[in-house]
Amino acid sequence: MSTLLYTHAACLAHDPGPHHPERPDRLRAIQGALETEAFQLLERREAPRAEKAQIARVHDAAYVDWLFAQIPEEGFAGLDADTIVSPGSGEAALRAAGAVCAAVDAVIGGEAQNAFCAVRPPGHHAEPGHAMGFCLFNNVAIGAAQARAVHGLKRVAVVDFDVHHGNGTQAAFTADPDFFYASTHQWPLYPGTGQPFERGVANNILNVPLAPFSGSTEFRAAVERQVVPALDAFAPELLIISAGFDAHLRDPLASLNLVEADYAWVTRQLAAVAERHAKGRIVSSLEGGYDLRALANSVAAHVDVLMAG
Ligand SMILES: [Zn+2]
Numbered sequence: 001m002s003t004l005l006y007t008h009a010a011c012l013a014h015d016p017g018p019h020h021p022e023r024p025d026r027l028r029a030i031q032g033a034l035e036t037e038a039f040q041l042l043e044r045r046e047a048p049r050a051e052k053a054q055i056a057r058v059h060d061a062a063y064v065d066w067l068f069a070q071i072p073e074e075g076f077a078g079l080d081a082d083t084i085v086s087p088g089s090g091e092a093a094l095r096a097a098g099a100v101c102a103a104v105d106a107v108i109g110g111e112a113q114n115a116f117c118a119v120r121p122p123g124h125h126a127e128p129g130h131a132m133g134f135c136l137f138n139n140v141a142i143g144a145a146q147a148r149a150v151h152g153l154k155r156v157a158v159v160d161f162d163v164h165h166g167n168g169t170q171a172a173f174t175a176d177p178d179f180f181y182a183s184t185h186q187w188p189l190y191p192g193t194g195q196p197f198e199r200g201v202a203n204n205i206l207n208v209p210l211a212p213f214s215g216s217t218e219f220r221a222a223v224e225r226q227v228v229p230a231l232d233a234f235a236p237e238l239l240i241i242s243a244g245f246d247a248h249l250r251d252p253l254a255s256l257n258l259v260e261a262d263y264a265w266v267t268r269q270l271a272a273v274a275e276r277h278a279k280g281r282i283v284s285s286l287e288g289g290y291d292l293r294a295l296a297n298s299v300a301a302h303v304d305v306l307m308a309g
Helices: 024-033 061-070 089-108 139-151 167-173 216-234 260-277 292-308
Strands: 003-007 043-046 114-117 156-160 179-186 205-210 238-243 282-286
Touching (some): 003 089, 089 282, 114 292, 139 156, 139 167, 139 282, 156 167, 167 205, 179 216, 205 216, 216 260, 238 260, 260 282
Parallel strands (some): 003 043, 003 114, 156 238, 179 205, 238 282
């Protein structure tokens, strides 16, 4: 079965302003990497807009209304020091969340084995009532909720290998024993959450902080000894990946030392978990990654493994 690629031109029109690391060129770099011959078998689909009802499974209605009221007609508006919106941001956020919902529908519907969503803004810092850390809607949490509400899946797991802790996904999942969230991340680092004692209502949260300057050895040990066994115990029916690539050696925002081969490796581990429990079903969605060359090459390594699955 094939791998789907969801993206949309609107995701390029979310502009957080000059000198912001989460810039449209990130997506252009990824699209360039995925246009090469090695990826000609990717099945490309345009991301639909998420519907309000899909977003409302995770986010407070008052927050959604407030967010759209902040979108400026021109120029920029700051939601916090890091999270800046422009006239195109509302449409981009709808397409980003819609991509993950559509990918969930297609993968559970048997149209493809797995899917990668090349979208921005990212989502894993967005809490149910709160934008932060470049994130507006929590795309992966909205996708997990779609899998349960529309397709009747009982257990959905999100694995997050972005260098930052996904506080928003943790907040959305922590009281819900049928959703599992596992994160490897640098600590200490923004946003400051993600310590091992944050376990969720039913041990359904697994945080594995990594010290600054950790590299392949520490990352792979964390995945092998903690993340994979916890996923095997939870036995998800769908695996969603918060695919951030800012733990790369070249990334300017953090101090972990992963390389492309680590992203291929972790994708193989997660594909094996999905094979054991979830009929191989994976939906992966872009989070961070701020060095354009490292980002493009790491996404290529990740998607290459998805296509092999
Ligand atoms: Zn990040």
